[in-house]
Amino acid sequence: MSIPTSxxxxxxxxxxxxxxxxxLLLASFPVGLLLCFLFSGVVTxxxxxxxxxxxxxxxxxSANDTNMASFFPTEFEVxxxxxxxxxxxxKLDLTERWGLPVDEVVNLLHASVYVTNIxxxxxxxxxxxxxxREDARDIVKAVYQAYQERRANLENESAVSKLNDMEKALxxxxxxVEEKRKKLDELKSMPVLRPQxxxxxxxxxxxxxxxxxxxxxxxxxxxxxxxxxxxDNIVKTANTAYLKVGQELEALANQGxxxxxxxYQKQQLIVSEQYAxxxxxxxxxxxxxxQKVSGEVSENGLEPSANQAAVQSAKQELExxxxxxxxxxxxxxxxxxxxxxxKHSVILHEEPQISQYPVSPKVNQNLIIGAISGVTxxxxxxxxxxxxxxxxxxxxx
Numbered sequence: 001m002s003i004p005t006s007x008x009x010x011x012x013x014x015x016x017x018x019x020x021x022x023x024l025l026l027a028s029f030p031v032g033l034l035l036c037f038l039f040s041g042v043v044t045x046x047x048x049x050x051x052x053x054x055x056x057x058x059x060x061x062s063a064n065d066t067n068m069a070s071f072f073p074t075e076f077e078v079x080x081x082x083x084x085x086x087x088x089x090x091k092l093d094l095t096e097r098w099g100l101p102v103d104e105v106v107n108l109l110h111a112s113v114y115v116t117n118i119x120x121x122x123x124x125x126x127x128x129x130x131x132x133r134e135d136a137r138d139i140v141k142a143v144y145q146a147y148q149e150r151r152a153n154l155e156n157e158s159a160v161s162k163l164n165d166m167e168k169a170l171x172x173x174x175x176x177v178e179e180k181r182k183k184l185d186e187l188k189s190m191p192v193l194r195p196q197x198x199x200x201x202x203x204x205x206x207x208x209x210x211x212x213x214x215x216x217x218x219x220x221x222x223x224x225x226x227x228x229x230x231x232d233n234i235v236k237t238a239n240t241a242y243l244k245v246g247q248e249l250e251a252l253a254n255q256g257x258x259x260x261x262x263x264y265q266k267q268q269l270i271v272s273e274q275y276a277x278x279x280x281x282x283x284x285x286x287x288x289x290x291q292k293v294s295g296e297v298s299e300n301g302l303e304p305s306a307n308q309a310a311v312q313s314a315k316q317e318l319e320x321x322x323x324x325x326x327x328x329x330x331x332x333x334x335x336x337x338x339x340x341x342x343k344h345s346v347i348l349h350e351e352p353q354i355s356q357y358p359v360s361p362k363v364n365q366n367l368i369i370g371a372i373s374g375v376t377x378x379x380x381x382x383x384x385x386x387x388x389x390x391x392x393x394x395x396x397x
Contacts, residue, residue: 049358051133055126055140056118056350057147062155062338072124076115079126079147085109087146092138113143123349133354140352148346155338155345163335166328173325180321184314204231205292212286218279225282234312235281242274281312 059075078084085106089095094105114127126143130136208229215221225235249267257264 050129050131051136051355051358052127052129053133053136053140053352053355054350055144055348055352057124057126057144058122058347058349059124059151060345060347062158062345072117072122075124076117078150079115079124079143080110080113082106082110084143084146084150085113087150088139088142091142091146109139109143113139126352133356137352137354144346144348144352151346159335159338163332166332166335170325170328170332173321173328177318177321177325180314180318184311184318187311187314202293205289209286209289209293212282212289218282221282222278225285233285235278235285238278238281238312242278245271245274277312277316284312 061071086102088109089102089105094100095102098105100108109128112128112130116125116127117123118125126140126147128136128139128143130139208231211224211228212221215224222235225233226239229236245267249264249271252261252264252267259265259268
């Protein structure tokens with residue numbers, strides 16, 4: 001038995017969401033690429049062209065710049081400060097050049113001037129971008145020059161103030177030195193009334209003198225003058241200071257300070273100088289003993305420079321104030337050198353140039369971004385619109 005054929009039409013199968021829009025979806029890729037590419041080109045064309053110019057400088061810290069951690073950040077702010085930028089505006093006469101008020105021009109520069117530290121160096125770059133290539137070059141140059149002048153002025157003001165104080169202190173120190181010198185001259189020339197040396201004093205002086213004369217070396221003479229001789233003398237008076245510096249040297253050694261340490265070497269030098277003074281005092285004391293033994297006095301019964309201890313003390317005071325004055329002179333000389341070098345504390349390493357090509361807009365970058373956006377975003381937009389249309393107008397069965 002044959003099965004009769006049927007002419008009935010089968011119901012249509014259910015289609016997918018995008019089956020009716022397959023061609024549109026495929027066409028969205030080239031269309032989106034073209035549209036976004038053209039849009040990027042138009043935007044790039046209408047964007048203002050900006051030309052960049054850069055100056056590279058080196059700033060030498062002054063003696064007052066002690067905190068190096070904040071040195072560069074501080075100088076960045078000084079370069080971009082309104083005081084510095086206003087000096088640059090005046091150099092270029094930008095108020096007339098741009099036809100704007102001073103404050104507005106300064107604000108424009110503050111927004112467009114960038115200062116950075118070149119990584120791995122102590123160099124600073126000053127950069128700006130402007131529609132005019134000449135303006136960009138001139139502004140960077142003017143900002144650098146204004147900063148150089150301002151830093152030199154600040155250093156000069158500080159140095160001049162310090163120099164005035166130090167010169168006043170030098171005058172006071174010179175007066176003190178002159179007073180000490182006059183005191184020493186008076187002590188040297190001051191005769192001291194002294195009675196004729198008695199026989200007992202002569203005998204004692206002879207014994208002391210012989211013991212010092214027969215000593216084997218300076219160390220033994222120094223020991224005799226300070227320990228064995230019973231009478232007070234100038235060597236005994238100065239021995240306390242000599243022992244003190246020796247004890248300080250010994251204390252450093254006990255603390256583990258090595259012989260090559262600068263502190264140890266400095267104290268050792270002080271001990272050596274004090275020792276040399278002690279040896280000179282021993283010789284002076286020997287001369288005074290010889291005078292006693294011989295009974296020599298001046299015609300009027302007066303012995304000049306008898307107070308040797310006072311003379312030695314005055315010499316030491318004069319030497320100390322002279323050393324202080326010499327150190328003050330060295331400091332003044334250093335400040336004067338810094339004063340003459342202040343204008344060279346900012347060094348230009350790279351002169352700002354006129355840019356031949358604009359840095360903005362970046363044509364290639366904008367076109368590439370437009371092409372990528374067209375290939376990705378436009379098809380995605382078509383898919384979203386397709387989904388919305390399908391949900392709003394579902395396909396009929």
